[in-house]
Amino acid sequence: MQNIKVAVDAVVFGYKDEQLFLLCIKQKFGPLKGHWVLPGGLVKDKERLQEAVIRELLEETNVEVEYLEQLYTFGDTLDRDPRGRVITVTYLGLVNPEGLKIKAATDAMDAKWFSVEKLPSLGFDHNEIVAKGLERLRSKVHYEPIGFDLLNPIFYMAELEGLYRTLTRRDFDRRNFRRKILRLGLLEDLGIFSSPGKGRPANKYRFIEQRFKELQEEGFQFEIKFS
Amino acid sequence: MQNIKVAVDAVVFGYKDEQLFLLCIKQKFGPLKGHWVLPGGLVKDKERLQEAVIRELLEETNVEVEYLEQLYTFGDTLDRDPRGRVITVTYLGLVNPEGLKIKAATDAMDAKWFSVEKLPSLGFDHNEIVAKGLERLRSKVHYEPIGFDLLNPIFYMAELEGLYRTLTRRDFDRRNFRRKILRLGLLEDLGIFSSPGKGRPANKYRFIEQRFKELQEEGFQFEIKFS
DNA sequence: ACAAAAGTGTTTTGAGTACACCCATGA
DNA sequence: TCATGGGTGTACTCAAAACACTTTTGT
Numbered sequence A, B: 001m002q003n004i005k006v007a008v009d010a011v012v013f014g015y016k017d018e019q020l021f022l023l024c025i026k027q028k029f030g031p032l033k034g035h036w037v038l039p040g041g042l043v044k045d046k047e048r049l050q051e052a053v054i055r056e057l058l059e060e061t062n063v064e065v066e067y068l069e070q071l072y073t074f075g076d077t078l079d080r081d082p083r084g085r086v087i088t089v090t091y092l093g094l095v096n097p098e099g100l101k102i103k104a105a106t107d108a109m110d111a112k113w114f115s116v117e118k119l120p121s122l123g124f125d126h127n128e129i130v131a132k133g134l135e136r137l138r139s140k141v142h143y144e145p146i147g148f149d150l151l152n153p154i155f156y157m158a159e160l161e162g163l164y165r166t167l168t169r170r171d172f173d174r175r176n177f178r179r180k181i182l183r184l185g186l187l188e189d190l191g192i193f194s195s196p197g198k199g200r201p202a203n204k205y206r207f208i209e210q211r212f213k214e215l216q217e218e219g220f221q222f223e224i225k226f227s
Numbered sequence C: 001a002c003a004a005a006a007g008t009g010t011t012t013t014g015a016g017t018a019c020a021c022c023c024a025t026g027a
Numbered sequence D: 001t002c003a004t005g006g007g008t009g010t011a012c013t014c015a016a017a018a019c020a021c022t023t024t025t026g027t
Helices: A047-061 A097-108 A126-141 A159-169 A174-183 A209-217 B049-061 B097-108 B126-143 B157-168 B174-183 B209-217
Strands: A002-018 A020-026 A040-042 A067-074 A085-094 A112-115 A154-157 A188-193 A201-209 B004-018 B019-026 B040-042 B067-074 B085-094 B111-115 B154-156 B185-193 B203-207
Touching: A002 A047, A002 A097, A002 B004, A020 A047, A020 A067, A020 B040, A040 A047, A047 A067, A047 A085, A047 B126, A067 A209, A067 B067, A085 A126, A097 B019, A112 B040, A154 A159, A159 A174, A188 B019, A201 B097, B004 B097, B004 B126, B019 B157, B049 B067, B049 B085, B067 B126, B085 B126, B097 B111, B097 B203, B111 B157, B154 B157, B157 B174, B157 B203
Parallel strands: A002 A085, B004 B085
Antiparallel strands: A002 A020, A002 A040, A020 A112, A067 A085, A154 A201, A188 A201, B004 B019, B004 B040, B019 B111, B067 B085, B154 B203, B185 B203
């Protein structure tokens, strides 16, 4: 008779000011009490996997994600928990700046956003999971328009540019990036908005979800590369 | 107390003569007795997931794969089996022509290679799993050199070309493909071999695994695209 | 000699890159 | 007016695409 438990864990990223953040919670019970870990928990018998992730995220962090996809299933740590073997189906989630802010308020609780550059040592094999999530995000951003889920629905070109700079960890020409991403025909120019600071006021843009879906039907492949 | 069982299933592809084949087995017991399904089964308590796949493949089909990677975890069919909920971690496997032949001999048993073009209706949600596997294979072949695992270690350029034609379902210029793949610097020209049929005898080539790993370290990205 | 398949060469196009330059605001 | 960042234009490079052509075998 098989004795394996099934859990879900979420690698949720947020973005702000050229920095990528990871959502963590502080363990309250169990052998890892006091350690930081990823949000997650056991799946209920009558619950879909993705539902379980969304539920745990709400319960533990009060965060709602903009984007969610299955990442990988980790199940090779045979003796992680003395009470029995656990395999965990992990998900990659993205929140926009709203989600990021809300959480900052509940900061005093047991959930916190960590800069990806200064991650603490997480419990279980969660650092490994984060690595997988980061890798997925960083590679996927090249050939799927998921970066937009980390921004406000309406954004400045410089923000999109900064996001890509942060995620790809590459430096590229501002002007060429602009042209490259505009040529895809997926951004709507919303005209000039109030100036955010110094210099000439900038236009804001919007990702045209609908247009993307249309193009996708025709076999279009989103792609943005850097030298 | 959670009551979920964990299984693995394998989507194993082979290739021959411009055709892609899928490995299936005929169910001997249970409610789906007599139906074709993917090789797989329950994971043992002290067994890694990938080990379970390899074990099941050997037990059920006597096939050894050349390549194996985790595909996706299906767990949303809450009432698939009356005896309880099962989530299944699926794997994508590739065999070279050797593996394909061996199996053809055991044909009379309960394992069989089906042309992907003429797949039967599989039990459970296995057709959905195959779709996922096909999609993964077809997209991954563009940016990772996994196609070679479907060929003999030594191959004619025309074979490689046919493989890419089959997988991408696109027609492209023979000569441009040749140049494109040679320019990557990952193939060793082994010189002229015996002529396989009509026409001028062809050179054989070998994928230089070692060279690929070296380049990968330097941040090289394998990529082969078609218009 | 001819068909068939392998291998090489050439032209054209267009995206990627690296720049210089102009524009509109705040101070 | 000057500094600052936003937006536009242009020359160069090089891979991708579309071709014609030559080479080497079997029949």
